[in-house]
Amino acid sequence: MVEIEDKNGNLKAYETVAERVRKFREKHPISSGWRLLTEVSFPFDKTVLCRATIVDPNGQTIATGTAEEIRGLGYVNKISAVENAETSAIGRVLFAAGFGGGEFASADELLAAIKRQEEIAKEVEKTKGHGANGNGRKSSPDTGASGGGNGAQRAGGPTRSKTVALPSLPGITYERSGGNLVARESQKGATFTYKKQLSAAGFSYSLMDGAGKKCWWKAA
DSSP states (O other), X not given: OEEEEOTTSOEEEEOOHHHHHHHHHHHSOGGGTOEEEEEEEOSSTTEEEEEEEEEOTTSOEEEEEEEEEETTSSHHHHHXXXXXXXXXXXXXXXXXXXXXXXXXXXXXXXXXXXXXXXXXXXXXXXXXXXXXXXXXXXXXXXXXXXXXXXXXXXXXXXXXXXXXXXXXXXXXXXXXXXXXXXEEESSTTHHHHTHHHHHHTTOEEEEOTTOSSEEEEXXX
C-alpha cells in the first residue's frame, strides 16, 4: 500500500499494481482460463492509449480499464510511455474487477503524488550537495570503514547517489534484505520484461552481499 493525497489534502490508501496482479493470479491462475488482456494504440503522434480487459473462461468481459500517456511528458514517459500506460490500465481494470485495496486513485491524484516524489528527490539531492552538516562542505564518501550500513558495495552494483520512487510493475514485488531493496518476481519473467524500468529506478542485476546468486537490487 502507498498513500496518495487527494485535492483536499486527505490521504488515500492505494494498492500497487504488482500487488493487484498477484492477488488476481492467486485466485485465477493462467491455467484456469481467466485472461488479462491489453491493447495499445497510438491515436495521435505523441499519445499512447492502452485498454486492459479481464475475460473469464467463457469469453465474457468482466471489466475494462483505460489509460492514456503523452510521450515525453514527465520523467517516466520520456523512456517508457507505452509501459507506463499499460501498467496504469492493468491497475485500473483490476480495481474495477475487485482486486485492489484502498481507493481508486484519479489521474490528478496520481500526478500530484508523482510530482511530490520528484520534489522530495530534488530536496534530497540538494541536501547531499551541501553535505550532511548543511555548511556547504561535501561529506566524505561512505567507504564502509566506519562499520555502518552494509559495507562497501561490490563493483558494478547500485549506489546510494539518487533517490527514485519504486515503479509499480506487474509481476514484481519489493522486499528488504539487510540494508538493500530487492526486486522479486511474483510472475516468471517479469524482471526481464521490465529491466529498463528497474535500471532507471536504480536497481542493478548483480551479486548482492550475502546473496548466493545475482538478483535485481539497490541500496536502500
